[in-house]
Amino acid sequence: MLNFLLSRLARAFLTIMLVMTFAFVVLRLSGDPAMVMLGPDAPKDAVDAFRARWGLNDPIWQQYLAYLTQILTFDFGVSMRDQSPAIDLVLERIPATLALTIPALILKVGIGIPAGVYAALHRESIADRGVIMMSIFGFTIPSFVLGLVLVLIFAVTLDWLPSGGQDTWRHAILPIATMSVGGIGILARFSRSAMIEVLGQPYIRTAMAKGLPWRDVVWKHALRNAAVPIVTLVGFMVGALIAGAVVVESIFSWPGVGRLIVVSVSNRDLAVVQCLLLVIASSMVIANLFVDLAYGLLDPRLRHKSAAH
Amino acid sequence: MTDATLTAPRPGIITRMRLKMPFLVVLSSGWIIAMVLVAIFADLLRPYEITQMNLSARLVPMGTPGHLLGTDELGRDMLSRLIQSIRVSLVIAFGATILSALFGTTLGFLAAQFRGWVEHVVMALADFQAALPFMIMSLAVLAFFGSSMVLLVCLMGFYGWERYARIARGLAISASAQGYAAAVVQLGAKPSRVYLRHILPNVASTLIVSMTLTFPEIILMESGLSFLGLGVQPPQTSLGNLVGFGREYLTRAPWIMLAPSVVIVLTTLSISLLGDWLRDRLDPTIR
Numbered sequence: 308m309l310n311f312l313l314s315r316l317a318r319a320f321l322t323i324m325l326v327m328t329f330a331f332v333v334l335r336l337s338g339d340p341a342m343v344m345l346g347p348d349a350p351k352d353a354v355d356a357f358r359a360r361w362g363l364n365d366p367i368w369q370q371y372l373a374y375l376t377q378i379l380t381f382d383f384g385v386s387m388r389d390q391s392p393a394i395d396l397v398l399e400r401i402p403a404t405l406a407l408t409i410p411a412l413i414l415k416v417g418i419g420i421p422a423g424v425y426a427a428l429h430r431e432s433i434a435d436r437g438v439i440m441m442s443i444f445g446f447t448i449p450s451f452v453l454g455l456v457l458v459l460i461f462a463v464t465l466d467w468l469p470s471g472g473q474d475t476w477r478h479a480i481l482p483i484a485t486m487s488v489g490g491i492g493i494l495a496r497f498s499r500s501a502m503i504e505v506l507g508q509p510y511i512r513t514a515m516a517k518g519l520p521w522r523d524v525v526w527k528h529a530l531r532n533a534a535v536p537i538v539t540l541v542g543f544m545v546g547a548l549i550a551g552a553v554v555v556e557s558i559f560s561w562p563g564v565g566r567l568i569v570v571s572v573s574n575r576d577l578a579v580v581q582c583l584l585l586v587i588a589s590s591m592v593i594a595n596l597f598v599d600l601a602y603g604l605l606d607p608r609l610r611h612k613s614a615a616h
Numbered sequence: 617m618t619d620a621t622l623t624a625p626r627p628g629i630i631t632r633m634r635l636k637m638p639f640l641v642v643l644s645s646g647w648i649i650a651m652v653l654v655a656i657f658a659d660l661l662r663p664y665e666i667t668q669m670n671l672s673a674r675l676v677p678m679g680t681p682g683h684l685l686g687t688d689e690l691g692r693d694m695l696s697r698l699i700q701s702i703r704v705s706l707v708i709a710f711g712a713t714i715l716s717a718l719f720g721t722t723l724g725f726l727a728a729q730f731r732g733w734v735e736h737v738v739m740a741l742a743d744f745q746a747a748l749p750f751m752i753m754s755l756a757v758l759a760f761f762g763s764s765m766v767l768l769v770c771l772m773g774f775y776g777w778e779r780y781a782r783i784a785r786g787l788a789i790s791a792s793a794q795g796y797a798a799a800v801v802q803l804g805a806k807p808s809r810v811y812l813r814h815i816l817p818n819v820a821s822t823l824i825v826s827m828t829l830t831f832p833e834i835i836l837m838e839s840g841l842s843f844l845g846l847g848v849q850p851p852q853t854s855l856g857n858l859v860g861f862g863r864e865y866l867t868r869a870p871w872i873m874l875a876p877s878v879v880i881v882l883t884t885l886s887i888s889l890l891g892d893w894l895r896d897r898l899d900p901t902i903r
Contacts, residue, residue, distance in 0.1 A: 318743060321740055325740065325741070325743075325744040330756070333761075443888065447888055448881050449836045451859055452859060463866060554751075557844055573846065575759055581756070584756045588747060595747065
């Protein structure tokens with residue numbers, strides 16, 4: 308178990324290092340960082356100060372080390388727009404994003420998994436076909452189309468709900484609905500196939516052969532085994548909580564992390580973009596790490612397999 | 617009920633739909649062929665230039681004679697813009713799918729051939745790619761470099777490469793353990809020959825199936841970026857651009873947004889259906 312833990316930790320650390328290196332390389336490739344970060348109209352002394360601060364006159368490996376130390380002390384530079392620290396701008400947006408993504412995740416898990424499991428237990432039934440059709444529809448319709456159609460129906464035509472903004476809980480309904488649909492489809496389809504696969508295994512036949520009630524077979528044998536792959540997928544969704552939904556936040560002008568990314572990219576506010584990149588990647592990596600650990604707990608066989616990789 | 621659930625699992629969800637209605641797959645193929653033809657003959661098909669404005673016919677609704685799909689706020693014909701957008705989006709998606717399949721498969725084969733540190737590097741890169749949401753990564757790259765068509769295709773060409781790399785590596789490793797690869801190595805074939813002439817044909821079906829799965833995702837990714845105004849730049853147009861643009865006129869002229877949305881949904885849906893069907897037919901690893 309310790310080996311497994313250590314190898315996962317090393318992997319996670321390596322991935323975060325790669326993301327930081329990626330940000331560094333892309334920034335250096337895109338031209339003179341001083342010009343890029345400060346804009347072409349920056350006064351000469353500001354450029355010089357910037358070059359001195361970031362050590363742009365040093366050899367590249369020293370710059371790289373200096374960059375890493377700065378990141379590790381949570382110094383991500385300041386936003387071009389209002390000179391406030393980039394990390395603060397990012398952190399203050401996170402609650403708004405979580406206000407959308409957490410309810411959406413609850414809906415995805417609460418509707419998607421039961422629908423998929425139900426469909427698997429009642430194959431060939433009308434309900435099964437319905438779940439299949441809905442899930443295919445759910446993940447082929449792009450969120451920007453769905454969002455706009457919902458706005459068109461519920462905000463423009465029926466005038467039941469507001470089309471954008473963040474004032475009351477009613478403003479959150481359409482964005483949350485838009486975000487959930489795709490995830491519900493994916494989870495339903497995935498749980499259905501995971502469950503069907505488990506139901507075909509010999510140990511289910513054994514459990515039935517020894518006369519266990521059907522309810523126990525489903526709850527104690529089938530579901531627990533099908534949970535392993537499903538938890539992985541849910542884990543990825545948890546990791547994406549902070550990355551949120553760039554497109555959905557933009558449609559509904561929701562002031563969260565996703566909106567901040569789009570605005571910063573349009574303004575080429577690179578300090579903020581870089582900070583977002585690192586915060587999002589770290590949250591994904593940490594979530595994946597937890598999933599891996601949960602995976603090891605759920606399925607003892609994997610501990611040994613993964614450590615041997 | 618219990619007996620029915622105990623039958624051996626049959627392949628894929630879509631297989632059953634194929635048995636019930638292969639019609640759907642025929643329909644999907646028909647739609648895809650139509651889209652490809654539209655993309656190829658875009659110049660002949662579109663009635664107007666995409667930038668040609670007609671200020672006396674601004675925001676005319678669908679079905680107006682001469683402007684079948686209506687016009688936008690500058691009086692540009694939506695049908696012409698739609699046809700051009702289909703071409704741009706499909707070209708980007710095709711180019712990117714091929715790039716990412718080539719890149720990923722090559723890296724996967726390299727990892728399988730050399731093992732050791734090469735394999736570790738490839739797998740670490742694949743982990744990195746899987747850890748970072750692709751949308752966020754592309755947004756960061758676009759922020760640093762600014763958007764251009766070439767950059768967009770190259771960027772989309774990284775979409776999903778890690779899947780091909782993992783699949784290609786796994787398949788190549790198991791193929792080299794089988795008799796046929798070892799036999800040609802014994803006969804003195806160079807690694808390039810072994811991989812291109814012997815292993816690749818044997819793993820091609822799985823790779824082609826992954827391509828049908830990545831293709832719609834690339835269309836969605838590109839249209840998402842263009843929708844945000846960060847992908848394809850005006851005056852050029854793509855399906856995502858049209859939807860993003862139609863959003864401004866949602867209340868006054870919903871047709872601007874509807875036609876491209878329908879095309880996006882039908883195209884991704886058709887390719888997914890076809891891909892699922894192909895997977896059930898071709899992919900021996902899933903059966």
